[in-house]
Amino acid sequence: MTHIRILIFVTSLLILFFTGFLHALPIKKITLDNGLNVVLWQETKAPVVTFQIWYKVGSRNEVTGKTGLSHLMEHMMFKGTTRYGKGAFSRIVAKNGGTENAFTGNDYTAYFENLSSDRIELAFELEADRMQNLLIDPEEFLLERDVVMEERRTRTDDDPYSYLIENLYAITFLVHPYHAPVIGWMNDLENLSREDVLQHYKTYYVPNNATIVIVGDFETEALLQKIRLHFETIPQGADPPQRVPLEPEQLGMRRSIVKREAQLPFVFIAYPAPNYKNPDTYALTVLSNILSNGKSARLYRQLVYTQQIAFDTGGYYSGLTTDPETFYLYATAQKGITPETLEQALDTEIQRIQETGITPNELEKAQNQIEAEYLMASDSNFYRAMQVGTAETVGAGYQYVLDYNTHIRNVTLEEVQQAAKKYLVPDKKNVGILIPQSQKEGE
Numbered sequence: 001m002t003h004i005r006i007l008i009f010v011t012s013l014l015i016l017f018f019t020g021f022l023h024a025l026p027i028k029k030i031t032l033d034n035g036l037n038v039v040l041w042q043e044t045k046a047p048v049v050t051f052q053i054w055y056k057v058g059s060r061n062e063v064t065g066k067t068g069l070s071h072l073m074e075h076m077m078f079k080g081t082t083r084y085g086k087g088a089f090s091r092i093v094a095k096n097g098g099t100e101n102a103f104t105g106n107d108y109t110a111y112f113e114n115l116s117s118d119r120i121e122l123a124f125e126l127e128a129d130r131m132q133n134l135l136i137d138p139e140e141f142l143l144e145r146d147v148v149m150e151e152r153r154t155r156t157d158d159d160p161y162s163y164l165i166e167n168l169y170a171i172t173f174l175v176h177p178y179h180a181p182v183i184g185w186m187n188d189l190e191n192l193s194r195e196d197v198l199q200h201y202k203t204y205y206v207p208n209n210a211t212i213v214i215v216g217d218f219e220t221e222a223l224l225q226k227i228r229l230h231f232e233t234i235p236q237g238a239d240p241p242q243r244v245p246l247e248p249e250q251l252g253m254r255r256s257i258v259k260r261e262a263q264l265p266f267v268f269i270a271y272p273a274p275n276y277k278n279p280d281t282y283a284l285t286v287l288s289n290i291l292s293n294g295k296s297a298r299l300y301r302q303l304v305y306t307q308q309i310a311f312d313t314g315g316y317y318s319g320l321t322t323d324p325e326t327f328y329l330y331a332t333a334q335k336g337i338t339p340e341t342l343e344q345a346l347d348t349e350i351q352r353i354q355e356t357g358i359t360p361n362e363l364e365k366a367q368n369q370i371e372a373e374y375l376m377a378s379d380s381n382f383y384r385a386m387q388v389g390t391a392e393t394v395g396a397g398y399q400y401v402l403d404y405n406t407h408i409r410n411v412t413l414e415e416v417q418q419a420a421k422k423y424l425v426p427d428k429k430n431v432g433i434l435i436p437q438s439q440k441e442g443e
Contacts, residue, residue, distance in 0.1 A: 028220055029398060034236040035208025038227055039388055039398055041215040043381060049216030050381040051123040052112040053131075054389040056211075057204035059182045060106050060244060060322060068148065068184015069192065069200045071104040075144045076197055077111065078102075081133040086140065089126055096122055104182055107322040108393045114382060117217040124230040131205055132234050141194040149190070152183050160260035160434055165268055167256045168432035172270050172326060176247040206237025213389040215381040244323070247272070256432045264311060265333040266434035267342045271424050273317060273327040276396045281319030282407045283419040284327055288317035289366040290358055290416070291349065292329060298353075299329065303345050309337045310345070322394040326430075327423060339433045350424045357417040371405045 027041045058070050080086040093100045098115035113123040156162045166181050173179035184192075212227065250272055274280055291298050292315030295305075303310035315329035329350075333342045377383040391400045 032232045034232055034234055036231055037211040039213045039392060040220050040223060042218060042220055043215055044217045047117045047217050049117050049120050049214060049218060050114050050385045051120060052110055052213045052385045052389050053127050054108050054110045054211045054393045055204055056209050056393050057109055058105050058107045059180055060177045062177060065188055066196060067180040067188040069196060070109050071183050072145060072148050073197055073200050074102045074104045074109050075148060076136055077130055079140045080135050081130050082135060083129050083133060106178055110389060121226055124226060128230040134201060136194055136198050138194050141197060145192060152186055160262040161266055163260060164258045164266060164432045164434045167258055168268055168270060168430055171254045171256050172430040173247055175245040177244050204240050207234050208236050209240050211392045213385045215385040250428050252427050253429045259435045259437050262434055262436040265339045265436060267339050268330040268432040269346060270326040270328040270430045271428050273324060273423055275321045275324045276319045276400060280419050282411050283415040284317050285370060286366045286411045287416050287419050288315055289370055290362050291315055293369060298349050302349055303331055307345060309334055309341055320390050320394055320396060350420060353417060353420045357413055363413055367408055370408050374405060
């Protein structure tokens with residue numbers, strides 16, 4: 001126990017040191033005349049830089065019948081402009097020793113390049129060009145739509161666990177666009193047209209709907225002048241629509257049962273939960289860690305080690321979303337264990353915290369883990385830019401990132417217990433159950 005206390009003490013000192021170090025690093029945010037937000041975070045420990053551009057558009061901005069547009073748009077952004085042909089973007093970045101890619105989520109679509117510091121202006125040239133000069137060739141559109149449809153078949157339609165989770169979110173959110181998968185429903189993908197993608201591009205890919213985040217080795221004022229040179233001449237567009245239907249209060253438990261060919265039963269439970277605008281988000285983050293972060297977490301210890309009824313278990317919560325999302329838990333059953341047994345075991349662990357709370361050691365361990373993971377991510381230019389880009393795009397702002405550890409450290413035992421009582425309640429519970437079928441049964 002003495003060694004554990006010493007380790008906790010040393011870890012806490014390191015966290016305090018690195019938290020203070022991050023706060024001391026120079027960070028600057030400005031808005032260009034055309035509405036483009038720019039956040040620059042100087043870090044001179046290595047001659048490298050990460051450039052990211054975040055567009056405030058994702059599946060949240062799609063409507064039924066047009067789901068999957070944002071993800072398909074991401075694919076089309078690599079298909080060439082009036083200046084650079086198909087595939088030229090990636091070839092140019094690679095030729096200059098860099099890497100690039102993109103990703104789409106509920107709340108955003110983001111593009112990035114990792115380059116040596118002396119090549120950063122290359123990212124400006126390429127991204128400014130495809131913000132305004134993208135070619136959406138009809139043949140390339142059809143080819144890429146087929147690619148996305150195959151991606152959906154592989155990742156979701158042919159995966160019973162992903163299929164179940166997709167179904168559960170469809171009943172957890174009845175009216176809010178979070179009910180649709182980022183990749184889109186297959187029927188919608190089949191019917192998307194080039195004109196749909198072109199309109200999506202013209203509506204959302206405008207400077208006043210974007211944020212540039214750059215982290216790395218640069219001189220801030222000099223870099224800012226180059227950013228103005230490449231981006232400020234791009235015309236401001238009309239403000240894209242961002243209002244979406246509000247999700248009504250859930251007034252009773254909902255269930256989704258899927259029968260698919262699979263090896264083992266699977267239970268996925270989601271509760272509606274607040275986003276960063278609610279101070280409870282920090283207590284919920286700690287609660288999620290205590291329940292589900294790693295093999296020493298409560299769920300893994302009880303269901304996998306002690307009771308031996310689960311093959312695997314876990315969960316996740318993040319308050320860094322544009323609108324309130326979910327707090328979820330899951331477990332995969334051991335052979336011969338029913339979904340009912342698994343669900344009851346998950347419920348029991350929640351009830352234990354609601355009735356008796358957590359221990360001081362659990363709280364301190366969770367706080368240290370959350371802060372350590374945050375700081376290790378912050379050691380990377382790329383992930384630090386990810387943290388800032390997410391916070392800026394969903395509306396929390398980069399200050400949320402800087403203050404995150406302080407809020408986590410201030411969470412109390414009582415706040416964690418109260419969060420469990422307030423949000424993890426039966427009438428707010430959404431349960432997805434996968435019942436395995438043999439190939440013969442599924443025919």
